[in-house]
Amino acid sequence: MAGVRVRELRKEFPGGDPPVVAIEDISFTVDGQEFVSVVGPSGCGKSTLLNILSGIDTATRGQVDITQNGRPARLGYVFQSARLLPWRSVLDNLLFVQPARGPADRERCRRYLDMVRLGHTAGQYPGQLSGGMQQRVGIARAFSIEPDLLLMDEPFSHLDAITARSLRRELHDLWQETRKTVLFVTHDVSEAVELSTRILMLAPGGRLVADLPVRLPFPRDPAADEVALARADLLRRFESLDLLAG
Amino acid sequence: MAWVRSPRAARLLSWGCFLAAWQVAVPLLPTDLLPTPSAVAAFMVAELRRDTLAPHTVYASFGLSFQRLGVGLFLAFAAGVPLGLLMGLRRWAEDFLHDFAVAGLAMPSLAWALVAGMWFGFGDLAPVVTVTLAAVPFVVINVAEGARNVPADLLQMSTAYRVGRTAVIRHVILPALMPFFFAALRYGLANAWKGLVLAEVWASTEGAGWVIKFWYDAHRSQGIVGYALFFVLVALLIERVVFGRLSRWVFRWRPARQHDSPDGAGPVTAGASGRA
Numbered sequence: 001m002a003g004v005r006v007r008e009l010r011k012e013f014p015g016g017d018p019p020v021v022a023i024e025d026i027s028f029t030v031d032g033q034e035f036v037s038v039v040g041p042s043g044c045g046k047s048t049l050l051n052i053l054s055g056i057d058t059a060t061r062g063q064v065d066i067t068q069n070g071r072p073a074r075l076g077y078v079f080q081s082a083r084l085l086p087w088r089s090v091l092d093n094l095l096f097v098q099p100a101r102g103p104a105d106r107e108r109c110r111r112y113l114d115m116v117r118l119g120h121t122a123g124q125y126p127g128q129l130s131g132g133m134q135q136r137v138g139i140a141r142a143f144s145i146e147p148d149l150l151l152m153d154e155p156f157s158h159l160d161a162i163t164a165r166s167l168r169r170e171l172h173d174l175w176q177e178t179r180k181t182v183l184f185v186t187h188d189v190s191e192a193v194e195l196s197t198r199i200l201m202l203a204p205g206g207r208l209v210a211d212l213p214v215r216l217p218f219p220r221d222p223a224a225d226e227v228a229l230a231r232a233d234l235l236r237r238f239e240s241l242d243l244l245a246g
Numbered sequence: 247m248a249w250v251r252s253p254r255a256a257r258l259l260s261w262g263c264f265l266a267a268w269q270v271a272v273p274l275l276p277t278d279l280l281p282t283p284s285a286v287a288a289f290m291v292a293e294l295r296r297d298t299l300a301p302h303t304v305y306a307s308f309g310l311s312f313q314r315l316g317v318g319l320f321l322a323f324a325a326g327v328p329l330g331l332l333m334g335l336r337r338w339a340e341d342f343l344h345d346f347a348v349a350g351l352a353m354p355s356l357a358w359a360l361v362a363g364m365w366f367g368f369g370d371l372a373p374v375v376t377v378t379l380a381a382v383p384f385v386v387i388n389v390a391e392g393a394r395n396v397p398a399d400l401l402q403m404s405t406a407y408r409v410g411r412t413a414v415i416r417h418v419i420l421p422a423l424m425p426f427f428f429a430a431l432r433y434g435l436a437n438a439w440k441g442l443v444l445a446e447v448w449a450s451t452e453g454a455g456w457v458i459k460f461w462y463d464a465h466r467s468q469g470i471v472g473y474a475l476f477f478v479l480v481a482l483l484i485e486r487v488v489f490g491r492l493s494r495w496v497f498r499w500r501p502a503r504q505h506d507s508p509d510g511a512g513p514v515t516a517g518a519s520g521r522a
Contacts, residue, residue, distance in 0.1 A: 055406065055408075079399070085418065096407075096413065
């Protein structure tokens, strides 16, 4: 379990006058076994935030510390699309991200493929799998490095509702079993309420406008009253801030 | 006539008609400079049996030409891959080299053969240099195109997972470049093959191209046509057997799709045919 410390983080994209602000001086911390969703409308800097945390992008200023017992934390990343190497088998895709790629790593990769019920596809190429199966391979890949922090960027947004629902359950079970620290970006308020222990609300312009705990017992049925109430409450907050219009 | 509707039968019929018309027409023409197909076939069979008037057998001549082709292509890739990568990855290199690479694509291989013959005289060097110069623009342009098309999302994924540079080159960049290497090899080879024949005609005393000139000097039209057909057959063999199998193996991860065309961007093939 990792500790994430974000201080006064700002990201500007040059080109405009003034430059476009994607993230405006946000600060937050995430600790321990939290499943934190970052929720907000499209274009509010959610993906940019994850890209900065993962090292894909750099911040204009501010500070990011992701540590695990004082050492740099190991990160897993699940993207919107699976981002698998099409020319490598499913198992090799998992092995590709392992620091060592030894027999123990191979064994662990197989175990995580089994956990997402795709052990039988180890030797197949990603092009032979459906979109939902490819995304499950992406999830298995992220878990297979046994990360201290798991970053997820709208991992189910490209999938049909039925597949997305089943994958949400699978993700929740994996999280319950491993209790990794998760930072989960979504524009879907229902998804955030169903999965998270805490929700960060981002507004257009990359402003952090609320930091809310979700104190509902798991498993959460999306149709249950308390889940529906929490979802409605969150949507009301967005509306009161007049954020969705932006 | 329903059987003609089968594509294979129609194709066989068209070849049969062509050969029959050729066989019948030649004796009616007022010249002895056009051989009948049977004379060409008899010549080719004799050559394959090493029964020849030429100083070298067909095997020795093509063997030598292949060696020159192999060395020339190796040099074309050795020079073209780094230049192509530089062009694809650095804007200034693209600006600096682009016009020359495109001019190289447009240059007839005949011109390279003549220039190389003038520079290096008779021997191995002129054909090898011709092959290199004829192929290198295809390598440079295709590799540059490939380098520009390495999927950015996979490179980002590798960065996020802290994958080492060597593994990224081996598992992401090289496989992404592979369709472009294939295009470079295929079209570079097609252009170089024609350049090689010309260079051997002008600037060599052996090799398959030179043997065509030998038959020309000997006034044997079946020799010229027969050797030209050997060239066509060898090119087809390389295309079907070598490229076909290699590409099926390299691109085995693509289910039921064309095996040598990359996603999104096409390899550069302009000028690959009809220029010699």
